[in-house]
Amino acid sequence: MRYVKSISVVVLTFVAASLAAQEQGSEYTADAAASVPQEFDWYTATPVPAQTSWGQAIDVASTELIRSWTTMPEYTNPAVDYLPEHPTVVSPTDHFGYPIGKPGVLHRVEEIYGYFERLAASSPRVQFEMLGATEEGNRLALVQLGSEANLARLDEIKAGLNALSDPRTTTPDEAKALIDELPVVYAFYAGLHSTETGPPEMVMELAYRLAVSDDPAIRLIRDSTVIFIVPVAEPDGRNRVVDWHRLHNAETFVYEDRTSPPYWGKYIYHDNNRDGLQLSARLTQELVGLFNEWRYPIGHDLHESVPYLYVSTGTGPYNPDLDPIAVSEWQWLANKEVNDLTAAGMPGVWTHGYYDGWYPGYLLWVTNTRNAVGRFYETFGSSVPNTMLRTLEDDATRIEWYRQNPPRDTTIWSLRNNTNYMQSGVLSVLGTVASSRTRVLEQYWTKANNSLDRGRNEAPYAYVVPTDQSRREDVEYMLNLVRRQGIELHRADADASFGDVEVREGDYVVRMDQPYRNFAKMLMDVQHFPDDAPRPYDDTAWTFPLMFNATVHAVDSVAVQGVEMSEVTDSVTLAGSLANERRAEWWVVVPEASAHSLSARYALGEVSVWAAEGPIQVGDREVPVGSWLIDAAAVPADRARQLATDYGLTILGARADAIAEVERHQLDLPRIAVLHSWRNTQDEGWVRYTLDQAGVPYTYLGEDRLGELDLRSQADVIIFPSQGANASAKQIFQGVDTRRGPLAYTRTDEFPSLGFPDSSPDITGGMDYEGLAALRDFIHAGGTLITLGSASRLPIEYGLVRDVTLASPEDVFIPGSIIRGKAAATDHPILYGFGEDFPLYHRFGPYLNVPDRLEDNVLIRYAAADSLFLSGLVQNPDDIADEPAIVSVPVGQGHAVLFGFNPLHRHQSHGNFAFVWNAVMNWNDLDVGLISEPPDEIP
Numbered sequence: 001m002r003y004v005k006s007i008s009v010v011v012l013t014f015v016a017a018s019l020a021a022q023e024q025g026s027e028y029t030a031d032a033a034a035s036v037p038q039e040f041d042w043y044t045a046t047p048v049p050a051q052t053s054w055g056q057a058i059d060v061a062s063t064e065l066i067r068s069w070t071t072m073p074e075y076t077n078p079a080v081d082y083l084p085e086h087p088t089v090v091s092p093t094d095h096f097g098y099p100i101g102k103p104g105v106l107h108r109v110e111e112i113y114g115y116f117e118r119l120a121a122s123s124p125r126v127q128f129e130m131l132g133a134t135e136e137g138n139r140l141a142l143v144q145l146g147s148e149a150n151l152a153r154l155d156e157i158k159a160g161l162n163a164l165s166d167p168r169t170t171t172p173d174e175a176k177a178l179i180d181e182l183p184v185v186y187a188f189y190a191g192l193h194s195t196e197t198g199p200p201e202m203v204m205e206l207a208y209r210l211a212v213s214d215d216p217a218i219r220l221i222r223d224s225t226v227i228f229i230v231p232v233a234e235p236d237g238r239n240r241v242v243d244w245h246r247l248h249n250a251e252t253f254v255y256e257d258r259t260s261p262p263y264w265g266k267y268i269y270h271d272n273n274r275d276g277l278q279l280s281a282r283l284t285q286e287l288v289g290l291f292n293e294w295r296y297p298i299g300h301d302l303h304e305s306v307p308y309l310y311v312s313t314g315t316g317p318y319n320p321d322l323d324p325i326a327v328s329e330w331q332w333l334a335n336k337e338v339n340d341l342t343a344a345g346m347p348g349v350w351t352h353g354y355y356d357g358w359y360p361g362y363l364l365w366v367t368n369t370r371n372a373v374g375r376f377y378e379t380f381g382s383s384v385p386n387t388m389l390r391t392l393e394d395d396a397t398r399i400e401w402y403r404q405n406p407p408r409d410t411t412i413w414s415l416r417n418n419t420n421y422m423q424s425g426v427l428s429v430l431g432t433v434a435s436s437r438t439r440v441l442e443q444y445w446t447k448a449n450n451s452l453d454r455g456r457n458e459a460p461y462a463y464v465v466p467t468d469q470s471r472r473e474d475v476e477y478m479l480n481l482v483r484r485q486g487i488e489l490h491r492a493d494a495d496a497s498f499g500d501v502e503v504r505e506g507d508y509v510v511r512m513d514q515p516y517r518n519f520a521k522m523l524m525d526v527q528h529f530p531d532d533a534p535r536p537y538d539d540t541a542w543t544f545p546l547m548f549n550a551t552v553h554a555v556d557s558v559a560v561q562g563v564e565m566s567e568v569t570d571s572v573t574l575a576g577s578l579a580n581e582r583r584a585e586w587w588v589v590v591p592e593a594s595a596h597s598l599s600a601r602y603a604l605g606e607v608s609v610w611a612a613e614g615p616i617q618v619g620d621r622e623v624p625v626g627s628w629l630i631d632a633a634a635v636p637a638d639r640a641r642q643l644a645t646d647y648g649l650t651i652l653g654a655r656a657d658a659i660a661e662v663e664r665h666q667l668d669l670p671r672i673a674v675l676h677s678w679r680n681t682q683d684e685g686w687v688r689y690t691l692d693q694a695g696v697p698y699t700y701l702g703e704d705r706l707g708e709l710d711l712r713s714q715a716d717v718i719i720f721p722s723q724g725a726n727a728s729a730k731q732i733f734q735g736v737d738t739r740r741g742p743l744a745y746t747r748t749d750e751f752p753s754l755g756f757p758d759s760s761p762d763i764t765g766g767m768d769y770e771g772l773a774a775l776r777d778f779i780h781a782g783g784t785l786i787t788l789g790s791a792s793r794l795p796i797e798y799g800l801v802r803d804v805t806l807a808s809p810e811d812v813f814i815p816g817s818i819i820r821g822k823a824a825a826t827d828h829p830i831l832y833g834f835g836e837d838f839p840l841y842h843r844f845g846p847y848l849n850v851p852d853r854l855e856d857n858v859l860i861r862y863a864a865a866d867s868l869f870l871s872g873l874v875q876n877p878d879d880i881a882d883e884p885a886i887v888s889v890p891v892g893q894g895h896a897v898l899f900g901f902n903p904l905h906r907h908q909s910h911g912n913f914a915f916v917w918n919a920v921m922n923w924n925d926l927d928v929g930l931i932s933e934p935p936d937e938i939p
Contacts, residue, residue, distance in 0.1 A: 036253045036412070038103040038387045043067035048082065056214045057085040062099040069101050069416035071387065075308075076420045077344035079427050083205070086212040090118040092204050100205040101416030103387050104250065106197055106242045107204075108753075109138060109235045115204050116143055116231060123211045124148045125222065131230075132286045135266040136756070138235035140286050143203075145210050146226040150183050157182060157226060158294050164441065165295040165371065166515050167449040179441040184433050185296035187228035188426065189287065192273055192363055194237030194264040195383045196304035197245075198418040203229050203302075206423050210430075217431050224434035228296065233363070234272055234283055237264030239753035241383075247751050248743060249384045258384045259740055262678050266757055267685040267692075271906055273301075276361040276369075277523070277542055279484055280689060280907045284363075291366050292486045297444040298433065299367035299374050302422060304381030307396055307407040308348030309421045311337045312364070312376045314357030317533045321522045322368060323447045327357070329373050333429055340428040346421065348407035353400060354378065358529065359538040360522050369519040370486065371447040373440075375429075379422040380413060387414040448515045455512030460554035461561055463524045464492075464501055465508040469551045472574040473596040473648030474910050478548045479508055479572040482523065488514045489572070493564040498557040508572065509565055524552060529817075529873035539816030539843070541872025542908065546818045546839040549593075549911025576644035576651065580619065581637045584653025588618050589628035591649060593833030595910040598917035599694040600647040601667060607634050610664040611829065611922060618652045626832025626918075628667070629659055665925040670716035670784075672698040672920065675706075677723060678745075678763035679735050683789065684721035687904050688757075690913065702758050703735060707770025711778035717923045718778065719916070722789030722902040725844040729797035732790070735766025776800055780892030784923040786916060789902035793846050801889045801896045802933050803854055807847040809879035816843040817872025820863035821885050828859050828929060829922035830888065830897070830915055837863060839870050840885065840901055841909035848884040848900045857930050860885040860915075886915065890932040897926065 048063045062083040070076045083091060083099055093099045095115045096107075107115075113128075120128035125148060131140040144151060160182045163170045170178070190199035207229060210218060221227075232238045244261040252258050265272060268281050275284040291299065311334040318327050334351040341349040360369050368374035382388050390413045397406045433440055455461070465479060483489050490511055496503040503509070510520050529540035545552035589609075591597040601609060610629040615622050632640075632653065644651045674691070676684040691698055699715060711718070723732045736743065741764030747755030767775075779785050779800065787795055795801050821840040823831050840860075850858060865881040868874055887898045897919045903912035919926065 036387055036389060039068040040071055041068065042073055052082070052084070052215070054214055054216065059083040059085040059091065059093060062091070062093045066099050066101060066416060069103060069387075069414055070420060071412045071414050071417055074345055074347060075417045077341070077346060077424055079344070080420050080423045084209065084213050089123045089208070089212045090115075091208050100201050101414070101419045103414060104385055106245055106385050107201065108239050108242045109232050112200055112204065112231050113141055116141065116207065119207060119211065125151065125211045126207060127151055131290065132282065134236050134282045136236045138239070140233065140235060140283060141231055142290070143207055143229040143231060144226060145207055145229065146183065147222040150223070150226050154226070157185065161185060161295045161297070164445045165448055167445060167452055168515070170445070175445045179438055179445070182441060183223075184225045184298065184437050184440050185228060185294060186225050186430060186433055187230070187290075187296050187299045188302060189230045189233045189299070189363060190302045191231065191238050192233040192301060193270060193303060194234050194241045195260050196381055197241060197383055197385060198304055198379060198381045198415060198422060199302035200232050200238060201415065202419045202422045203231050205419065206426060218427075221430045221434045224437045225430060227430065230287065233287065234264055236266060236753070240264060243751040243753045245384060247754070252384050253386050253388055255382055255388050255390055258382070259743060260383070261754065262681050262745060262763055263685075263757065267689040269682045269685060271682055271686070273363050274361050274538065274906060276363060276365050278907050279481065287363065288366055288485070291370065295370070295372070297372050297440055299364060299372060300429075301362070301364045301376040303376055303378050304383075304418065305378045306354060307380040307390070307392055308346070309341065309350075309380070309425055310354050310378040311349070311351045311425065312355060313351045314355045315352060315534055316357055317530050318357040319360055319522065321518045321525070323371065323450050323518060325443050325447050325450070326368060326373060329443065330375065333373070333375065333432060336432045337425050337428045341421075341424055342405050344424070346424065347405045348380070349405070349421070349425075350403035352402035356534070356537045358536060358540065359542070361539070361542065369522065370516055371451060371518070372444060377422060377425055379418050380407070381418045382413060385415040387412060451515050451517040452513060455514060455517035456558070456561070459556040460521070461512050461558045462555045463510040463520070464503050464553045464555055464560075465510070466504065466551055466553075467506050467508065467574055468504070470592040471549065471594045471648070472576060474548050474594055475550045476572050476574040476648060477595070477910065478544055478550055482510065482520070482544070483568065483572070485519065485523075487516045487520045487523075489568040490565040491568055493566055496560070496563045498555050498560055501553040501555050503560070503563060508568070509560070509563070511561060513561055524554070526871045531873065531875060536815050536873065539872070541817045543818060543871040546870055547841065547908050547911060549839055574648055576647065576649040578637070578641045578644045578651045580653035581640070582653070583655065584632045584637070585656045586654045586659055587630040587632055587635060587640050588616060588623055588652045588654050588659070589630060589643075589649055590623050590651070591626070591628060591833055593914035593918070594648065595913035596647045596694070597833070597914055598696055598920060600643060600649060601921055602669065602694070602696050603643065603646070604630070604635070606669070609667045611667050611832065611925075612659070613663040613665065613827070613928070616654070616659055616662055618654045618658055621652065623652065624833070625827050626829065629662070629664060665922070667921045668924060670920060670923045671714065672696065673701045673711070673715035673718045674698050675701050675703065675718050675720045676758065677703045677732060677735055677766065678760065679731070679766070680723045680727065682724065683902065686906050687719060687721040687788070690904050690907050693907070700758055702760055703767040703771055704760050704763070704765065706767050706774045709774065711774050712781040712783050715778070715783060717784045717786065717920055718775070720785065720787045720791040720794070721904070723791050725790060727790045727793070729793040732794045733766050733772065733798060736764040738764045740764055772798055772800075779894040779896060782893040782924070784895040784897065784919070784926065786897045786899070786919050788899045788904060788916070790846055792848070792898040792900065795896055795898065801891055801898070803851050804887055804889060804898060805849045807849040807883065809847055811876035812879035813873070813875035814842050814844065815873060817874055818842070818870040819868050819874060820870055821860045822863050823859075824861045825856070825859045825929060828888070829926060830859050830886065830918045832918050832922075833914060839911055841903070841905045841912055842901045843905070846900055847880060848887050848898060850884055850887055854887070854889070854931055857887055857889055858884040859888055888926055888930060890927045890930055892933075895923070895926045
């Protein structure tokens with residue numbers, strides 16, 4: 001490795017080389033990068049001492065390496081620029097043969113766990129245990145670190161924190177006694193985003209330092225806190241990224257030349273930090289379960305992106321249901337960290353100007369929503385652990401009120417720099433919390449008490465969820481999700497009435513006089529993102545009743561809390577019903593646009609099921625168009641009853657003469673394929689997850705194989721998921737840039753984590769014209785193509801459908817909100833079970849346009865401007881009012897169904913699932929009342 005003394009000379013040389021390469025029309029890539037130094041000798045001017053000022057031995061060899069991998073002296077400080085030595089406790093150097101931050105080196109999960117196991121075995125101040133497994137069977141882990149005395153009483157600490165979290169069971173005097181003697185449990189999560197590779201490396205050195213250092217500040221940390229570390233929050237993705245680095249990025253020294261694997265987890269990519277509301281991923285379930293078990297006061301998510309260290313507070317608007325104390329705690333801790341590191345001479349440490357503080361679905365909000373403190377870092381990183389030249393954008397280097405000592409315009413950045421910054425911040429905040437232990441615990445108890453007080457004194461006082469409503473299985477899922485979040489749920493034991501809200505015995509009640517009142521209100525209430533606020537960081541709406549298309553009533557009378565009710569302590573079941581079974585010759589099933597309807601259809605297997613194309617009179621009840629008809633001879637009453645129970649369905653027995661004249665078509669079970677690109681697997685992962693949860697079989701089809709297959713012989717329906725909100729048709733078509741290829745994604749003995757859940761010898765090049773032609777041939781031969789969200793741009797812009805075009809409303813702005821849709825073709829199969837209007841999750845289109853000739857092919861339109869908004873933010877609604885949201889077009893012998901929104905968003909928008917399920921179940925009967933595409937030659 002080459003050593004360099006003057007970083008400023010190196011940077012100027014690199015910039016000049018880059019500019020020269022640009023002037024010659026070439027990219028600044030491998031040739032220019034070959035001379036990027038990986039080690040530096042600025043530190044040699046001052047020899048490493050043999051011991052610290054408090055008399056502890058220093059590992060001189062490791063310290064020299066740590067400093068040599070740090071590219072500038074200002075990128076470190078005395079808290080982290082050395083490694084303490086211990087005669088018996090295993091250091092990272094003892095285990096790996098080198099300290100943390102070595103250029104070019106990343107560790108797989110088993111290597112990281114292997115170190116922690118040895119650390120715990122050699123130190124009484126460290127414990128290591130395995131948590132639950134991911135979808136692929138890799139387990140999360142937990143490191144617990146503190147004084148020997150505190151680790152010996154972990155059960156007592158857990159009981160004390162649980163008592164503090166619920167003031168109903170803890171008097172002020174009891175709370176004070178707990179506060180006087182409990183440590184603060186501070187939890188860190190590393191490696192949630194797999195390409196943010198530094199945190200799982202840093203926490204190994206952090207744990208060793210906290211375990212062995214005799215620094216008085218660290219002794220106070222051990223005595224006053226217990227540190228929890230989840231070393232790798234996404235184990236599947238960590239191994240995948242490390243294998244990818246070793247295969248493809250080991251010789252990458254230019255940031256713009258790095259590549260990333262197409263997958264992290266089995267299903268979820270970057271959205272694993274958007275799963276806190278729906279609790280879909282195993283990692284989210286484990287981490288929420290960890291909090292609900294311990295109720296610790298602070299959780300801290302370690303991320304990488306912006307230079308050099310961003311400490312979260314957010315710009316606002318802050319979520320209005322958050323306790324104001326929590327917001328002030330963000331500011332208090334962040335400003336202390338910024339002050340400490342800036343005073344230590346480290347530039348580029350800042351807060352405020354990134355993220356907003358609105359959306360509660362991130363990992364850090366697992367604590368924020370439950371009266372604890374949720375925080376995160378963004379430390380500058382390159383993903384690839386090689387030392388690289390980095391040139392920053394102007395907006396990252398300007399002096400602002402919140403960034404008085406900004407990063408340099410250009411610098412050489414290393415993995416060790418990343419470790420230094422992140423670890424320095426962690427040591428700073430742990431020192432602050434340790435010295436303010438009682439304050440942290442007092443405010444934790446106070447926030448829980450405030451939540452109770454608001455629930456007792458502010459409307460709404462409860463949310464009532466009737467059991468008598470449509471889509472019972474969906475409501476059941478919603479209520480069980482609320483319980484899984486740790487929110488208390490009750491069931492009414494008596495009838496009551498509060499104005500327009502009727503409570504019936506058996507109805508479910510979310511009381512607001514509970515410690516998690518604020519979180520319950522966040523989930524159940526309508527969101528109003530301020531119209532004049534800066535651009536939101538993520539979704540602005542998530543209202544559960546709207547997302548599930550469920551009936552929920554807010555009660556503004558405090559008397560509701562006096563209704564006789566019992567707490568629900570087991571899973572909620574809202575079974576359907578079977579009626580008129582004695583003389584039934586046919587079963588009439590009412591699926592009511594349930595998110596579980598497709599599951600019910602596949603549960604029936606090869607049983608013939610018909611869809612009624614008009615309403616049916618069964619006794620004194622009229623059942624709606626789209627209800628299912630099943631010959632009772634094929635499904636005995638006990639099986640019909642089980643179907644009603646399992647899927648919340650209403651099933652009525654009918655005589656043959658009652659349905660004899662009903663027009664109908666058969667719901668043939670299709671062979672489904674899910675088409676994925678290699679450039680964006682985010683949304684298609686959610687589609688696969690949703691289908692797997694529904695128990696629906698499908699073929700997983702990569703874009704690179706389209707041109708090799710006779711698609712129609714293998715599939716009846718192809719679902720093409722959204723490709724990212726702003727993806728253009730050209731980007732979708734071209735895929736990963738071929739100039740980056742070939743990029744193999746295949747499993748081998750050397751790289752066992754690659755090649756799943758799909759594989760390819762080369763993921764570059766997109767679908768190409770052969771793939772596009774294969775899609776065209778599939779539709780013309782009788783297949784149905786269903787495109788969701790931005791994927792609809794491809795068939796429109798690349799000629800798979802005629803006449804439908806993309807609109808470009810200039811001013812409309814709907815960033816992940818819930819808006820009102822209205823049925824334009826109420827009897828069309830895709831609308832079966834829906835009413836005249838319904839909530840739609842919507843995020844940036846695409847926006848569709850049809851000529852007058854195809855007006856009848858518009859199935860759903862957006863509502864009028866004055867009724868479009870339901871939750872979140874809608875700016876300039878006139879631009880899309882009454883415009884198409886779903887267009888269905890017969891093409892050749894097949895069909896194209898184009899969605900202008902993503903109905904399968906993050907497994908959240910359950911109330912929209914049935915639009916897709918109806919298209920799937922009625923795949924070969926979608927032309928009802930529609931205009932066909934004109935022939936190629938019009939006479």
